[in-house]
Amino acid sequence: MAELIDGKSVAEGVVRRVKALTIELMEKGAQKPGLAVVIVGEDPASQVYVASKSRTAKECGFHSVQHTLPAEMSEQELLAIIGELNADPGINGILVQLPLPGHIDAGKVIQAIAPQKDVDGFHFINVGKLGTGELETAFVPCTPAGSMLLIERVRGKDLSGLNAVVVGRSNIVGKPMANLLLAANCTVTVAHSRTKDLAALARTADILVAAVGRPEMVRGDWVKPGATVIDVGINRIAAPEKGEGKTRLVGDVAYAEAAKTAGAITPVPGGVGPMTIAMLMANTLASAYLAAGLKRPSF
Numbered sequence: 129m130a131e132l133i134d135g136k137s138v139a140e141g142v143v144r145r146v147k148a149l150t151i152e153l154m155e156k157g158a159q160k161p162g163l164a165v166v167i168v169g170e171d172p173a174s175q176v177y178v179a180s181k182s183r184t185a186k187e188c189g190f191h192s193v194q195h196t197l198p199a200e201m202s203e204q205e206l207l208a209i210i211g212e213l214n215a216d217p218g219i220n221g222i223l224v225q226l227p228l229p230g231h232i233d234a235g236k237v238i239q240a241i242a243p244q245k246d247v248d249g250f251h252f253i254n255v256g257k258l259g260t261g262e263l264e265t266a267f268v269p270c271t272p273a274g275s276m277l278l279i280e281r282v283r284g285k286d287l288s289g290l291n292a293v294v295v296g297r298s299n300i301v302g303k304p305m306a307n308l309l310l311a312a313n314c315t316v317t318v319a320h321s322r323t324k325d326l327a328a329l330a331r332t333a334d335i336l337v338a339a340v341g342r343p344e345m346v347r348g349d350w351v352k353p354g355a356t357v358i359d360v361g362i363n364r365i366a367a368p369e370k371g372e373g374k375t376r377l378v379g380d381v382a383y384a385e386a387a388k389t390a391g392a393i394t395p396v397p398g399g400v401g402p403m404t405i406a407m408l409m410a411n412t413l414a415s416a417y418l419a420a421g422l423k424r425p426s427f
């Protein structure tokens with residue numbers, strides 16, 4: 129049976145360290161790290177995540193502001209708010225919750241965020257830094273950054289020569305994940321919906337990352353014995369066994385099957401999800417350290 133990778137507990141450790149480093153920063157005379165979370169519209173799932181981000185920011189000792197804006201607001205109004213946050217010296221990190229309503233160009237909004245406050249790591253400057261290995265000053269997207277910390281817990285920091293297969297090629301997870309694994313000396317393959325014989329490819333992976341958004345797509349017989357399996361998916365599916373109208377969360381990996389063969393595997397919930405929020409705090413802290421002219425702490 130695979131080792132269960134406890135993302136919740138690793139995330140709690142990251143938050144504890146952020147909290148301690150926030151105190152150290154303030155002892156040096158700098159101001160509190162400030163995080164602004166912007167949410168447009170009333171999507172209930174988004175509301176839950178945003179509330180959790182604001183709560184964790186407070187727990188870290190941050191200055192935390194939340195802008196909850198009406199779904200009908202114009203792109204221009206949103207860009208004006210981003211401009212104000214860019215200019216506000218009390219704010220080190222800006223996160224605009226995605227998805228945005230259809231009449232707002234998300235790409236335009238993301239590129240309007242000052243790169244040094246882009247704690248999601250979605251701005252071209254940060255994408256380019258990750259792609260060229262400028263990891264000292266890049267902001268790395270939170271989900272792949274958190275996944276990488278979990279992989280390092282199992283396999284150490286140098287992943288030289290390991291085969292990594294990333295299933296999914298999104299800008300938010302798959303591509304940055306592939307770049308991080310490459311920077312750690314893995315041999316990386318990025319698979320997607322057009323990949324031929326995905327199961328056979330997955331079976332070559334010492335590190336298998338599933339980030340496709342398809343419930344339980346990765347089956348037990350896709351997993352190489354001893355592999356480290358990172359399940360990025362969070363899918364809510366019907367759970368009639370729990371009662372009529374009930375739902376449950378599952379990942380992109382069929383957990384019970386995969387856990388028989390894997391060496392280590394992340395659960396859903398309690399795996400990558402909590403790490404995403406913890407790394408948002410770590411990125412905001414890093415931004416505050418850099419703004420104060422200090423070396424950014426590593427995680």
Ligand SMILES: Nc1nc(=O)c2c([nH]1)NC[C@@H]1CN(c3ccc(C(=O)N[C@@H](CCC(=O)O)C(=O)O)cc3)C=[N+]21
Nearest residue numbers: 177223224225226227248270397398399401402404405
């Ligand atoms: N600009 C932007 N940045 C994001 O990072 C971002 C976003 N937009 N939009 C939405 C997604 C989603 N996301 C999650 C964060 C934590 C959990 C999490 O903590 N999940 C828990 C449980 C969740 C539950 O019970 O519903 C877990 O996996 O254990 C999930 C999802 C960040 N996102």
